[in-house]
Amino acid sequence: MTKKLRIGVxxxxxxxxxxxxxxxxxxxxxxxxxxxxxxxxMLNNDHIDVAIIPSIEYFRNGNxxxxxxISLSSLGTVExxxxxxxxPIQNIRTAALDKSSLxxxxxxxxxxxxxxxxxxxxxxxxxxxxxxxxxxxxVLIIGDNAMRASDNGYFTLDLGQAWFxxxxxxxxxxxxxxxxxxRMPDINILLQNAKECGMKLVKTxxxxxxxxxxxxxxxxxxxxxxxxxxxxGKNEIKGLQTFYHYAVSLGLAPQxxxxxxxxx
Numbered sequence: 001m002t003k004k005l006r007i008g009v010x011x012x013x014x015x016x017x018x019x020x021x022x023x024x025x026x027x028x029x030x031x032x033x034x035x036x037x038x039x040x041x042m043l044n045n046d047h048i049d050v051a052i053i054p055s056i057e058y059f060r061n062g063n064x065x066x067x068x069x070i071s072l073s074s075l076g077t078v079e080x081x082x083x084x085x086x087x088p089i090q091n092i093r094t095a096a097l098d099k100s101s102l103x104x105x106x107x108x109x110x111x112x113x114x115x116x117x118x119x120x121x122x123x124x125x126x127x128x129x130x131x132x133x134x135x136x137x138x139v140l141i142i143g144d145n146a147m148r149a150s151d152n153g154y155f156t157l158d159l160g161q162a163w164f165x166x167x168x169x170x171x172x173x174x175x176x177x178x179x180x181x182x183r184m185p186d187i188n189i190l191l192q193n194a195k196e197c198g199m200k201l202v203k204t205x206x207x208x209x210x211x212x213x214x215x216x217x218x219x220x221x222x223x224x225x226x227x228x229x230x231x232x233g234k235n236e237i238k239g240l241q242t243f244y245h246y247a248v249s250l251g252l253a254p255q256x257x258x259x260x261x262x263x264x
């Protein structure tokens with residue numbers, strides 16, 4: 001009996017085009033769904049073979065290799081990584097960060113410090129999308145919950161758009177990665193083919209997600225085709241390196257980590 005390939009995946013709509021056809025390969029593939037912050041530990045402990053990991057965790061760990069040409073990224077508005085604030089953004093003094101996304105937490109700290117010249121007091125927050133109960137000025141929410149939360153009465157900041165305004169570059173939220181000691185080049189082809197097939201079926205995926213999340217179909221389709229980007233080309237890599245530079249400068253990542261790909 002052939003051992004199944006164990007793939008760690010985030011449970012959000014944004015990843016569905018990358019894995020849609022993999023769900024039909026249950027004889028050879030096992031998908032394990034978890035929030036972004038927990039997938040790196042599962043990969044480190046060999047509970048999975050490959051995972052979509054937060055980009056900041058790639059740099060913090062230093063023991064991963066990236067699957068080429070694929071990412072979860074944005075070029076401008078992303079919709080699913082947002083700050084909701086009771087006060088104008090420039091007046092934020094306290095902020096609660098959704099601890100399920102380490103990259104988005106780091107991005108928040110970089111943009112607040114470098115772009116808005118803010119140094120708020122940070123706390124963790126994990127109350128899903130009920131933002132009416134927060135006792136801080138602002139809260140970071142990610143994923144489907146960010147798209148579900150109502151803007152009514154809040155000042156909002158789309159972090160994908162803010163990053164683009166500040167740097168002019170794409171922002172890479174997550175990448176496929178394997179451990180450097182367990183490189184598997186065949187995975188590159190499998191995941192690239194899955195991405196390409198998923199993009200061709202994006203209307204079907206949007207319809208499924210619309211039903212699952214009870215979002216309008218047009219909202220899901222726009223998100224999957226315009227807000228989210230799935231390539232990892234030269235500009236995305238430059239955005240990833242710029243993010244790393246700022247993370248290092250703020251003491252949020254160690255120095256000297258290079259971008260290494262899962263290749264022979």
